[in-house]
Amino acid sequence: MLVLFDCDGVLVDSEIIASRVDSERLATIGYDISVQEMSHRFAGLTWDRISKLIEADLGHSLPENFHAETNAELDKRLAKDLKIIPGVQEMLDKLDYPRCICSNSSPERLKLSLTKTKLYDRFRPYIFSAVAVRNNQPKPSPDVFLHGAEEFGVDPRDCVVVEDSTHGIHGARAAGMRVIGFTGGSHTWPGHADALTAAGAVTVINRMADLPAMIDALAAWNPVDE
Numbered sequence: 668m669l670v671l672f673d674c675d676g677v678l679v680d681s682e683i684i685a686s687r688v689d690s691e692r693l694a695t696i697g698y699d700i701s702v703q704e705m706s707h708r709f710a711g712l713t714w715d716r717i718s719k720l721i722e723a724d725l726g727h728s729l730p731e732n733f734h735a736e737t738n739a740e741l742d743k744r745l746a747k748d749l750k751i752i753p754g755v756q757e758m759l760d761k762l763d764y765p766r767c768i769c770s771n772s773s774p775e776r777l778k779l780s781l782t783k784t785k786l787y788d789r790f791r792p793y794i795f796s797a798v799a800v801r802n803n804q805p806k807p808s809p810d811v812f813l814h815g816a817e818e819f820g821v822d823p824r825d826c827v828v829v830e831d832s833t834h835g836i837h838g839a840r841a842a843g844m845r846v847i848g849f850t851g852g853s854h855t856w857p858g859h860a861d862a863l864t865a866a867g868a869v870t871v872i873n874r875m876a877d878l879p880a881m882i883d884a885l886a887a888w889n890p891v892d893e
Contacts (some may be wrong), residue, residue, distance in 0.1 A: 668765075668827060668882065669819050669825065670765070671844070672769070672790075673769065673829060674772060674781070676710060676752075676849070676852040677852070679783075679786070680751070680853050681745060681780055682852055682854035683854040686706045686710070686854055688737060688740050689705050689717070690705050692733070696729070696730060698725060703856060710854055711771065711806065711831070711832025711834040714734055714738070718734065746783060749780055751786065753875065754875030755784075755875050757875070758875040758878050761879045762879050764882060766793070767794070767819070769797065769828070770797065771805045773798060774799050795814055796811070806835045806838035808841075809838045809839070809842035809843075810838075812828060824844075827846070827847060827885050827886075828845070829846075830847075830868070831849045831852055833865075836867050836868055840866075847878065848871035850872075850873045855873070
């Protein structure tokens with residue numbers, strides 16, 4: 668059994684910070700959206716996809732330097748304020764399966780976030796950015812998950828993905844993998860668990876302490892071929 672973790676909102680509590688930065692920056696150009704709605708609508712998507720959706724709402728393009736300035740502000744906030752999801756270190760201590768990270772974040776952002784939260788050395792070199800592998804297709808493309816499975820030589824049917832977004836779940840399911848939904852991040856919203864279940868999660872947890880036993884149960888249900 669291989670365990671593939673999303674990063675933002677699963678291992679590090681970054682989605683709420685990103686939603687705050689985006690909400691604040693968008694307000695400066697007349698696009699008013701709450702932090703909660705940012706999380707609900709856009710968690711798990713790349714900025715390229717988010718910007719296209721916002722531009723469709725606005726009816727015009729975002730300012731030329733908007734993304735670069737927003738990205739710089741987010742890096743600054745992450746470096747200052749980012750925290751690990753509670754219980755992740757303890758969960759990793761108990762997890763007896765190979766593991767990797769499959770994220771939509773850039774390699775640079777992943778290194779920043781994982782170094783800040785002291786998780787980088789617990790996963791490297793198996794830290795995969797969807798925009799840097801295969802055809803650089805972000806989730807909901809299954810590519811990053813399939814890449815992770817190939818790196819370990821594991822059949823997708825013997826993989827379990829931990830995801831907090833419907834987009835990530837759709838990608839994992841398209842890869843032929845089972846998914847555990849996670850709602851323990853600060854960006855969670857009413858109905859989050861139901862949305863993850865509807866997207867295809869086999870179960871949803873909100874505490875990292877519950878993950879090792881859940882993965883053991885899934886491994887027993889469909890054990891890895893020897």
